[in-house]
Amino acid sequence: MNATQKSSVDIIYEAIRERICLGVYASGDVLYEGELGKEFEVSRTPIRQVLQRLAHEKLAMVKVGVGTTVQDQPIEAQRQGLQIRSGIYHIIDDLSVTTMPQDIEASVAPLFYRISRLSAGAEREKFWGVLRDVHLLSASLIGDDVLQRTDDMLFYRTVPGLVRQSARFPDLATGLLKAEFDRLVDPIEQGDLRAFFRVRAETLLTFTALLDAE
Missing domain, CATH: 1.20.120 (Four Helix Bundle (Hemerythrin (Met), subunit A))
Incomplete structure (x- = not known):
């Protein structure tokens, strides 16, 4: 898939995934929907889709009362x-x-x-x-x-x-x-x-x- 075919969800997902890989977001860091929405100039809906995708891939996890946090692998x-x-x-x-x-x-x-x-x-x-x-x-x-x-x-x-x-x-x-x-x-x-x-x-x-x- 080239850049012209990527959706905004794909682009944001890859950007956040790269930050996790580089350690910009460390294990336990909370990924706030509102802050990410402002940064990428989108509503909470695509950000929520990104966070769900990260959780599915086990790069993040949802904690009740906390939100979505970066998940480290043992x-x-x-x-x-x-x-x-x-x-x-x-x-x-x-x-x-x-x-x-x-x-x-x-x-x-x-x-x-x-x-x-x-x-x-x-x-x-x-x-x-x-x-x-x-x-x-x-x-x-x-x-x-x-x-x-x-x-x-x-x-x-x-x-x-x-x-x-x-x-x-x-x-x-x-x-x-x-x-x-x-x-x-x-x-x-x-x-x-x-x-x-x-x-x-x-x-x-x-x-x-x-x-x-x-």
């Missing part, structure tokens, strides 16, 4: 999310459930450049941006909408923890990201999508080291 749940996503990629590899977009080169070239330019200890905004775009690249190659939606949901449940940890351990975060993409370059250049997901299934689990870093 470390074990985040670790499990990475494991499930790895399993999804193994399924995609085993069943060859892939699709090749026509503009794949246009997507990969700037992403490869950005990752190659990442310095050790890159700030979390850059880490988040690349992590998100690698995810979007993977999503564009999945040929089954159920697997794609499940992977997407789990990505946004686990990524706030990774981004938060990247601010504490920037060298580790940057190293993991660059090491992953270094292994993905050959499958992408060869057009071997099964190998791409085989590699992603393995490298995704390396990010548990970031979750577990103390």
Whole structure:
């Protein structure tokens, strides 16, 4: 879906979701309908739809007498999310459930450049941006909408923890990201999508080291 096809609910949802991923809204923060309505210049109705969607995706939760608050995922749940996503990629590899977009080169070239330019200890905004775009690249190659939606949901449940940890351990975060993409370059250049997901299934689990870093 491109920007011209997105509804106001989609746009607001993605904006708030990104703030959650970046830690602008921390766990327990209340998302006030009135304040968000003023900021995005809409009525409470689309904001309420956004908050319901965030709650459905387990990025937020409704507390009686409080309102909708940002919901954090326990470390074990985040670790499990990475494991499930790895399993999804193994399924995609085993069943060859892939699709090749026509503009794949246009997507990969700037992403490869950005990752190659990442310095050790890159700030979390850059880490988040690349992590998100690698995810979007993977999503564009999945040929089954159920697997794609499940992977997407789990990505946004686990990524706030990774981004938060990247601010504490920037060298580790940057190293993991660059090491992953270094292994993905050959499958992408060869057009071997099964190998791409085989590699992603393995490298995704390396990010548990970031979750577990103390």
